[in-house]
Amino acid sequence: MKKRAVVLGCGLIGATISRELAADEQYDVVALDALPQNLQRISGIPRLTPKQIDLSKPADLTAAISAADVVVGALPSRMGFATLETVIRAGKPYCDISFMPQDFLSLDELAKEKKVTAMVDCGVSPGLSNMMVAYGASRLDQAERAEIYVGGLPRARTWPYQYKAPFAPSDVIEEYTRPARLLENGKLVVRPALSEPDLMDFAGVGTLEAFNTDGLRSLLTTLDIPNMKEKTLRYPGHIELMRVLRDTGFFAEEAIDVRGQKIRPLDMTAALMFPKWKAKPGEAEFTVLRVIVEGKKVGKPSRVQFDLFDENDPVRGMSSMARTTGFPCVIVAKMLAEGRIGSHGVLPPELIACQPGVFEHVVAELGSRNVRITQAQTEM
Numbered sequence: 436m437k438k439r440a441v442v443l444g445c446g447l448i449g450a451t452i453s454r455e456l457a458a459d460e461q462y463d464v465v466a467l468d469a470l471p472q473n474l475q476r477i478s479g480i481p482r483l484t485p486k487q488i489d490l491s492k493p494a495d496l497t498a499a500i501s502a503a504d505v506v507v508g509a510l511p512s513r514m515g516f517a518t519l520e521t522v523i524r525a526g527k528p529y530c531d532i533s534f535m536p537q538d539f540l541s542l543d544e545l546a547k548e549k550k551v552t553a554m555v556d557c558g559v560s561p562g563l564s565n566m567m568v569a570y571g572a573s574r575l576d577q578a579e580r581a582e583i584y585v586g587g588l589p590r591a592r593t594w595p596y597q598y599k600a601p602f603a604p605s606d607v608i609e610e611y612t613r614p615a616r617l618l619e620n621g622k623l624v625v626r627p628a629l630s631e632p633d634l635m636d637f638a639g640v641g642t643l644e645a646f647n648t649d650g651l652r653s654l655l656t657t658l659d660i661p662n663m664k665e666k667t668l669r670y671p672g673h674i675e676l677m678r679v680l681r682d683t684g685f686f687a688e689e690a691i692d693v694r695g696q697k698i699r700p701l702d703m704t705a706a707l708m709f710p711k712w713k714a715k716p717g718e719a720e721f722t723v724l725r726v727i728v729e730g731k732k733v734g735k736p737s738r739v740q741f742d743l744f745d746e747n748d749p750v751r752g753m754s755s756m757a758r759t760t761g762f763p764c765v766i767v768a769k770m771l772a773e774g775r776i777g778s779h780g781v782l783p784p785e786l787i788a789c790q791p792g793v794f795e796h797v798v799a800e801l802g803s804r805n806v807r808i809t810q811a812q813t814e815m
Contacts, residue, residue, distance in 0.1 A: 439462070439464075441506050444490070448532065449468070451760075454483065469489050493517070505772035515537075528772065531553070532558040552771055555781055556653065559585065564724060566787075568726060569789055569794075580660065580729040583664070584667075588640075588670060591719065605705065617647065644668065647666055651665050657783060685703075721747070725742050745758060763797060
């Protein structure tokens with residue numbers, strides 16, 4: 436029998452997820468979104484039904500997913516936690532990419548009570564990066580350090596930002612404002628966003644800047660690796676510009692008085708900046724992800740390194756960030772629908788990466804979609 440998947444959110448990545456699920460003849464897909472212009476992205480696709488719905492209303496959402504074999508979340512972060520709770524209470528398997536700021540593990544007991552498996556942070560990073568860290572650590576006798584570097588960028592560097600937002604711009608802003616949590620010698624350390632910039636070279640790309648972001652999330656508590664950090668990649672110069680805007684107050688959420696009018700600086704900044712961050716149809720862009728895990732193997736220092744480089748698909752009209760974020764989510768969602776992940780609870784990706792065959796399956800499925808991952812283990 437066919438499986439029924441319901442996708443929540445039909446933005447750039449949600450539309451990619453919906454189309455990819457519907458490309459499998461074993462799935463019928465319903466895509467839900469409040470905005471008709473988003474649903475137009477997927478009109479006329481076989482086995483894919485768009486439906487307009489206000490996803491912020493729990494009763495309406497519960498009714499809309501009542502017949503689902505699996506639910507997939509591709510909503511902005513501000514809606515992530517409430518949606519996760521609603522889907523769990525509805526008793527449906529869930530795979531989500533929303534990057535919610537709340538502690539999703541606080542819903543773990545509820546998910547176990549409802550006998551629900553909810554995979555969270557299941558995109559590229561967090562998501563695929565978590566799997567790489569866990570799998571890399573499993574290749575060592577003792578893992579001592581993990582580093583994640585990730586970024587999605589346009590091929591053409593255009594003034595002034597040298598950047599285009601491949602997902603919700605409001606979520607990008609959080610990368611510039613949310614303090615970054617790291618692990619150093621087993622202790623939690625908090626650093627400002629945009630701090631400790633490094634220059635790194637990547638084949639086929641050139642030199643990029645890396646800066647601290649709060650992307651470790653569940654890795655801070657789920658894996659026993661005493662030193663961990665995550666950094667986001669941009670073209671050189673972008674970090675300093677964002678620091679200037681942030682420290683001047685352009686990203687502030689508290690309203691200020693301007694000629695008798697109350698205005699949130701962030702709203703004004705969004706109105707001015709976000710149109711300049713919007714990629715043109717078919718604009719060339721790429722995603723780069725590097726994960727390094729270091730430690731000991733048979734008493735000798737050893738390094739496991741994973742590299743992913745992906746470019747947009749102009750034939751299918753898919754951005755690289757939509758591919759690299761959406762495809763891992765699709766692969767895991769299918770595993771949920773087909774009963775291949777038996778554990779109940781709220782599960783970040785690292786908790787399934789070392790189950791027999793899971794990581795290898797994800798890598799193979801990505802490869803079949805021309806998203807290539809290289810991995811190497813070397814003595815240091």
